[in-house]
Amino acid sequence: MTNKNDLIKCHDRIKPFIHNTPVLTSSSINKMIGANLFFKCDNFQKMGAFKMRGAANAILQLSEDQKKRGVVTHSSGNFAQALSLAANSIGVKAYIIMPSNATEIKKLAVKGYMGELIECEPTLSAREKKSKEIQKSTGATFIHPSNDLEVILGQGTACKELLEKHSDLDYIFTPVGGGGLIAGSALAAKYFGSNCTVIGSEPFEVDDAYQSLISGKIEKNNSTNTIADGLKTELGDINFPIIKKEINEIIRVTEIEIIESMKIIWERLKIVCEPSCAVPLAAIFKEKKSFQRKKIGVIISGGNVDLSKLPF
Amino acid sequence: MTNKNDLIKCHDRIKPFIHNTPVLTSSSINKMIGANLFFKCDNFQKMGAFKMRGAANAILQLSEDQKKRGVVTHSSGNFAQALSLAANSIGVKAYIIMPSNATEIKKLAVKGYMGELIECEPTLSAREKKSKEIQKSTGATFIHPSNDLEVILGQGTACKELLEKHSDLDYIFTPVGGGGLIAGSALAAKYFGSNCTVIGSEPFEVDDAYQSLISGKIEKNNSTNTIADGLKTELGDINFPIIKKEINEIIRVTEIEIIESMKIIWERLKIVCEPSCAVPLAAIFKEKKSFQRKKIGVIISGGNVDLSKLPF
Numbered sequence A, B: 001m002t003n004k005n006d007l008i009k010c011h012d013r014i015k016p017f018i019h020n021t022p023v024l025t026s027s028s029i030n031k032m033i034g035a036n037l038f039f040k041c042d043n044f045q046k047m048g049a050f051k052m053r054g055a056a057n058a059i060l061q062l063s064e065d066q067k068k069r070g071v072v073t074h075s076s077g078n079f080a081q082a083l084s085l086a087a088n089s090i091g092v093k094a095y096i097i098m099p100s101n102a103t104e105i106k107k108l109a110v111k112g113y114m115g116e117l118i119e120c121e122p123t124l125s126a127r128e129k130k131s132k133e134i135q136k137s138t139g140a141t142f143i144h145p146s147n148d149l150e151v152i153l154g155q156g157t158a159c160k161e162l163l164e165k166h167s168d169l170d171y172i173f174t175p176v177g178g179g180g181l182i183a184g185s186a187l188a189a190k191y192f193g194s195n196c197t198v199i200g201s202e203p204f205e206v207d208d209a210y211q212s213l214i215s216g217k218i219e220k221n222n223s224t225n226t227i228a229d230g231l232k233t234e235l236g237d238i239n240f241p242i243i244k245k246e247i248n249e250i251i252r253v254t255e256i257e258i259i260e261s262m263k264i265i266w267e268r269l270k271i272v273c274e275p276s277c278a279v280p281l282a283a284i285f286k287e288k289k290s291f292q293r294k295k296i297g298v299i300i301s302g303g304n305v306d307l308s309k310l311p312f
Helices: A004-016 A027-031 A049-061 A064-069 A077-088 A104-112 A126-139 A149-163 A179-190 A208-215 A240-244 A255-269 A276-285 B004-017 B026-035 B051-060 B064-068 B076-089 B103-114 B124-138 B148-167 B181-193 B208-215 B239-246 B253-271 B275-286
Strands: A037-039 A071-074 A094-099 A116-120 A171-175 A195-202 A248-255 A294-302 B036-039 B073-076 B094-099 B116-122 B171-175 B197-203 B252-253 B295-298
Touching: A004 A049, A004 A077, A004 A149, A004 A179, A027 A037, A027 A171, A027 A255, A027 A276, A037 B051, A049 A077, A049 A149, A049 B275, A071 A077, A071 A126, A077 A094, A077 A104, A094 A104, A094 A126, A094 B124, A104 A116, A104 B073, A149 A179, A171 A179, A171 A276, A171 B076, A179 A195, A179 A240, A195 A276, A208 A240, A208 A248, A276 A294, B004 B026, B004 B051, B004 B076, B004 B148, B004 B181, B026 B036, B026 B253, B026 B275, B026 B295, B051 B076, B051 B148, B051 B253, B073 B076, B073 B124, B076 B094, B076 B103, B094 B103, B094 B124, B094 B252, B103 B116, B116 B124, B124 B295, B148 B171, B148 B181, B148 B295, B171 B181, B171 B275, B181 B197, B181 B239, B197 B208, B197 B275, B208 B239, B208 B252, B252 B253, B253 B275
Parallel strands: A037 A294, A071 A094, A094 A116, A171 A195, A171 A294, A195 A248, B036 B295, B073 B094, B094 B116, B171 B197, B171 B295, B197 B252
Antiparallel strands: none
């Protein structure tokens, strides 16, 4: 269990390693919705995503002895870069296991942040096997991208910063991928909000969290056919109990709704963001009748996109 | 002639109608250049460009009688939208003359901001004739997009805000189009900077300001074959004397250099900006040896781009 003080200490701990990212508004988007939206732009975070927050906190919580032996994770997404940069900033070695079919851009980004890249067969079992090997041979500590309490607390600091600027938000919307961001946001809203409700959003195509809330146990996606590539992962046994307790609603959206909202964010907010970031806005558009005249925070989770592959 | 107090009063006057836009930094861009860059993001300004500042100031400086009769301009770019929105915000009628071949998106944007759109043949003489007609029939005051002292002062407030956050900048880079932004920035740097030098930047393809500084008189472009569509216009008799007096250097860049810098801004700063905004960064890259370890402000001038027509 965590308390308000844990989140305050976590935030103080990681502040030297992260940006307090700006909050943007758009009067045209507000008019379209009929509410006041506040976009917390963690696409401007170091290495381009909120994942930097959790990665930094997890490493800073290690003992000096653990720090000497390094950290390891397997990820093909933003957490690989986040752990590489956070480790490098703190002076710790990071071993990053990536599937051999990951794009060159992602591999280069990890190397650019001085992570030691280790390739493996593109299966989950190969990743996990390789990770165990690295832990054994180096003594490095495994850090999970989302199912780790220190990571969850770190991710919650985006929401804490947003509430420090706008303390009277009625709602905060996040996307749901592996569950770290929404769990951390739920804790931050409980500790620092004033009757602020966190609502999740997911593509219909990967609605495992929505299904998990219904069944009461962690559900898996049968397929992951979504443009929101950051949201293909599933919940874990550490974040799911928090989500189950704190989150009452996850709104699902179609792929077309995601692309439309992504275009609105790019055109109106003038920011570069990943498809995953558009899922919360798509959810607000979808259910806008329920949110008239409300003050709504939206976590813009990351900005690492391939500009040559835009959906518009 | 203007003084520091004119710019302070101008800023106070327009504050209710503009955003004090964020300043972003990127450690990766800083590393590439070897200097510290501070990007003043007026792509996040209302209607998506710094032009909102000058338009608001010019309208607010009209007499009550003039305000009743409205304002008129001819523009196919951001100033058409800026004057429409500024006029609407202040409660003044705006007549916007646009060439009939302007894109539908631009026409819709003007209408969306409640400007009265008047189309004419796509020649400068037709625009000017139509503008005279409107002035005569309505009594509206003509507001020039860049060659107007109130507009110049308004544009200078972006630089003033930047210096209020970072008072020790060694340089501030702006693009040069019609000359309003660089003239206003030069005044702001003189009044509010501490030994801060403003440097202009232009595409080789439309280097009229560079040529004008050499010849000492306003030069025109023979062709305007550049991706930086906001910079095709020429200097005027009100802004050129300021530029001649205050600006010593304009750096020219190629089209390829503009596109490369635009991609770096989108990928590293995670912002949507017009090609014109990339001209200053391209200039800094080109002459980076001269700017090692310096503190450099960069005005990001606007973010109104057609996302379906990106050069990468």
